[in-house]
Amino acid sequence: MSRKRLFFLMALLTLLALVLAACPAPAAPTAPAQEQEAAAPAEEAAEPLAEFKVGLVTDVGRINDRSFNQSAWEGVLLGAEQLGLPEDNVKYIETVDSKDYADNIQQFIDAGYDVIVTVGFALGDATVEAAKANPGVYFIGVDQFQAEALPNVAGLIFHEDQAGFLAGVLAAHLSETDIIAAVLGTDLVPPVVAFKEGYENGARYIKPDITTISTYHPGGLDVAFTDPEWGAATARQALDQGADVIFGAGGITGNGALQEVAAAAQAGQRVYCIGVDTDQWYTLPAAQPCLVSSAMKLITPAVADLIGMAFQGEFPGGNYYGEVGLAPFHDFEDDVPQEVKDQLQEIKQGLLEGTIDTGYNP
Amino acid sequence: MANAIDRRPGRLGRFLRSLLLPVAAILIALAIGAVAMWAFGDDPLVAYRGLWSGAFGDARALARTVRKMVPLIFTGLSVAVAFKAGLFNIGAAGQFLMGTVAATAVGISFPGMPAPLHVSLALLAGVVGGLVWGLIPGLLKVYTGAHEVIVTIMLNYVAALLAGWTVYAGGTEGQSPGPLWDPTARAVSESPDILESARLPLFFDPAYRLHAGVLLALAVVVFIWWLIYRTTIGFEIRTVGLNLKAARYAGMRVAWTVVFTMGIAGILAGLAGAIETLGVNWKFAPEFGGQVGFDGITVALLGQTHPFGIVLAAFLFGALDAGAARMQFESGVAQDIIQVIQALVLAFVAAPTLIRLLFRMEAEEFEVTTISQTWGGGSG
Numbered sequence: 001m002s003r004k005r006l007f008f009l010m011a012l013l014t015l016l017a018l019v020l021a022a023c024p025a026p027a028a029p030t031a032p033a034q035e036q037e038a039a040a041p042a043e044e045a046a047e048p049l050a051e052f053k054v055g056l057v058t059d060v061g062r063i064n065d066r067s068f069n070q071s072a073w074e075g076v077l078l079g080a081e082q083l084g085l086p087e088d089n090v091k092y093i094e095t096v097d098s099k100d101y102a103d104n105i106q107q108f109i110d111a112g113y114d115v116i117v118t119v120g121f122a123l124g125d126a127t128v129e130a131a132k133a134n135p136g137v138y139f140i141g142v143d144q145f146q147a148e149a150l151p152n153v154a155g156l157i158f159h160e161d162q163a164g165f166l167a168g169v170l171a172a173h174l175s176e177t178d179i180i181a182a183v184l185g186t187d188l189v190p191p192v193v194a195f196k197e198g199y200e201n202g203a204r205y206i207k208p209d210i211t212t213i214s215t216y217h218p219g220g221l222d223v224a225f226t227d228p229e230w231g232a233a234t235a236r237q238a239l240d241q242g243a244d245v246i247f248g249a250g251g252i253t254g255n256g257a258l259q260e261v262a263a264a265a266q267a268g269q270r271v272y273c274i275g276v277d278t279d280q281w282y283t284l285p286a287a288q289p290c291l292v293s294s295a296m297k298l299i300t301p302a303v304a305d306l307i308g309m310a311f312q313g314e315f316p317g318g319n320y321y322g323e324v325g326l327a328p329f330h331d332f333e334d335d336v337p338q339e340v341k342d343q344l345q346e347i348k349q350g351l352l353e354g355t356i357d358t359g360y361n362p
Numbered sequence: 363m364a365n366a367i368d369r370r371p372g373r374l375g376r377f378l379r380s381l382l383l384p385v386a387a388i389l390i391a392l393a394i395g396a397v398a399m400w401a402f403g404d405d406p407l408v409a410y411r412g413l414w415s416g417a418f419g420d421a422r423a424l425a426r427t428v429r430k431m432v433p434l435i436f437t438g439l440s441v442a443v444a445f446k447a448g449l450f451n452i453g454a455a456g457q458f459l460m461g462t463v464a465a466t467a468v469g470i471s472f473p474g475m476p477a478p479l480h481v482s483l484a485l486l487a488g489v490v491g492g493l494v495w496g497l498i499p500g501l502l503k504v505y506t507g508a509h510e511v512i513v514t515i516m517l518n519y520v521a522a523l524l525a526g527w528t529v530y531a532g533g534t535e536g537q538s539p540g541p542l543w544d545p546t547a548r549a550v551s552e553s554p555d556i557l558e559s560a561r562l563p564l565f566f567d568p569a570y571r572l573h574a575g576v577l578l579a580l581a582v583v584v585f586i587w588w589l590i591y592r593t594t595i596g597f598e599i600r601t602v603g604l605n606l607k608a609a610r611y612a613g614m615r616v617a618w619t620v621v622f623t624m625g626i627a628g629i630l631a632g633l634a635g636a637i638e639t640l641g642v643n644w645k646f647a648p649e650f651g652g653q654v655g656f657d658g659i660t661v662a663l664l665g666q667t668h669p670f671g672i673v674l675a676a677f678l679f680g681a682l683d684a685g686a687a688r689m690q691f692e693s694g695v696a697q698d699i700i701q702v703i704q705a706l707v708l709a710f711v712a713a714p715t716l717i718r719l720l721f722r723m724e725a726e727e728f729e730v731t732t733i734s735q736t737w738g739g740g741s742g
Contacts, residue, residue, distance in 0.1 A: 097653075
């Protein structure tokens with residue numbers, strides 16, 4: 001009997017420890033960094049403005065994830081500020097369970113919100129369903145490609161190939177060995193392929209004979225973006241082959257590559273790395289020793305613009321392409337000559353106007 | 363014995379006494395949650411008001427609470443039934459997943475089958491999936507002595523990986539995709555939607571997503587209550603749980619009872635998975651396993667392992683989950699606080715049991731009343 005009790009006791013204790021350990025620390029203060037200073041004084045609130053409300057539903061994760069959720073929320077704050085919305089008119093709900101997408105969107109619909117931002121590819125279905133049921137509400141779906149256009153859904157997507165192209169141009173200019181590399185997530189995901197193709201073609205645009213070593217993660221979606229060891233090993237291999245600029249595009253896998261290059265840079269090697277999606281100077285400080293720039297999807301201004309358009313009643317249903325660009329050079333400002341900066345500006349303009357083609361055709 | 367019965371409080375008194383511990387646990391957990399919010403500069407009153415309105419504020423909120431309650435009733439019962447036989451079923455999560463996968467497999471097949479038949483078949487598949495996953499630890503315990511806690515924990519991992527594989531989207535190096543994967547989902551690992559004919563009927567406004575699984579849950583609660591307290595096998599289960607040697611001495615089939623109980627536990631958790639699939643999700647993706655398997659343990663303890671207590675506990679946990687989003691919406695408090703509160707409830711409900719075990723207290727009222735109930739129930 002006593003042995004059985006001991007077993008039961010141990011089981012209970014183990015269980016308690018498991019549950020308590022699995023339990024995240026109590027709610028961190030959730031107000032995300034609102035870094036934009038009030039650039040322009042808020043315009044006088046017009047009459048309907050006080051009624052205009054914007055809500056955001058995150059993908060599973062935090063509002064301050066230093067990634068898409070945070071960028072989109074900062075876009076909501078920026079949009080609200082540009083319109084001069086009262087502070088209480090913008091709110092967010094963090095999704096904890098992917099089964100709750102529809103419920104969380106519904107919270108905002110029930111509360112009479114005018115614009116609902118849903119962040120991430122995974123919310124695409126729930127967003128379209130809610131939009132069909134509520135034609136009077138505008139939806140902004142970040143990273144959600146719209147197969148058929150609905151008048152009240154804007155799928156905010158990006159020309160990743162253009163961001164990659166700019167990164168490639170920069171890499172080609174910086175490289176002295178004329179060997180550059182890219183460490184990538186899986187080619188199962190179209191944006192990753194777009195980044196890679198753009199990067200290689202951008203480099204060749206400057207140096208037609210440059211050698212590019214691009215490596216996709218060989219695993220499936222479940223590991224391709226969460227394998228920093230593979231990313232680091234692949235970056236190391238590229239460095240050994242003489243690459244001196246490495247582009248990391250693949251979530252945590254890419255971060256592993258950036259950190260490996262940063263370690264080499266700290267050891268005195270002349271090597272650079274380029275980040276992806278957001279300005280990784282802030283999101284991955286460990287990469288700062290080598291991080292010359294990042295190929296960014298500018299989610300924040302695009303979300304703000306779309307909110308403004310919704311308010312004006314000029315909402316663009318269907319797919320809406322947000323701007324892409326390179327992040328600031330930060331500590332490497334002096335490593336990039338002024339001519340290169342000017343040329344990057346020109347090329348970006350050319351890509352926008354269509355006079356330069358990235359050579360990526362999905 | 364006679365002495366103990368004399369000291370036994372009346373029926374109402376016993377009922378109130380059984381409420382004491384859970385209610386105290388909930389109140390203390392909510393109070394600590396409030397202090398945590400206050401310490402981080404949030405207003406607990408606004409937060410709890412939001413929680414309340416998100417869980418009970420209007421018809422849609424109430425529907426959400428009930429929808430979240432259903433799987434917790436099943437996993438709570440699954441854990442509780444095992445408890446009755448002295449078994450600790452930590453495997454509800456894995457049994458849930460196996461039920462989910464089996465129901466999905468049937469749900470996406472057999473186009474043109476009449477709805478009542480298709481739904482029944484899919485539910486049956488869920489039952490079988492959970493049953494298999496419950497029988498394994500039961501049989502291993504009986505034939506090899508392997509402890510069910512270890513086996514069920516390990517089977518949870520097996521189930522999660524197996525379930526994930528069934529909808530695996532394949533890899534770039536030619537790894538073949540899983541059998542239930544939806545090719546139109548491209549790189550996303552998920553199953554196709556189950557056919558209309560396999561979906562549980564919805565009540566009221568379809569937007570409430572309130573499905574017939576609610577009725578099934580309540581029916582199963584009554585059935586389990588009857589099974590445990592009004593049948594011979596239920597009597598055997600409880601006797602094995604209370605005193606293994608006595609049960610063996612009395613000529614009960616102890617081994618058979620252990621296997622049977624784990625089978626029932628597996629069936630209950632498997633049904634939870636099937637009902638969630640056929641009533642709420644309409645498809646399977648690896649992340650759908652979620653917390654319900656583990657929350658079932660808390661619900662079972664909070665409900666004092668009594669079927670009707672479990673309904674109340676599941677209702678409370680369903681309400682906490684359902685109101686979390688509105689709470690964040692109203693107050694800005696992160697929803698993780700809900701998990702903190704739920705974990706605290708578990709800690710406080712489990713603590714008295716722990717303390718009793720630690721100090722080998724005789725806990726007179728508790729055990730004696732249980733035993734006398736047992737005899738009364740068994741002869742009735």
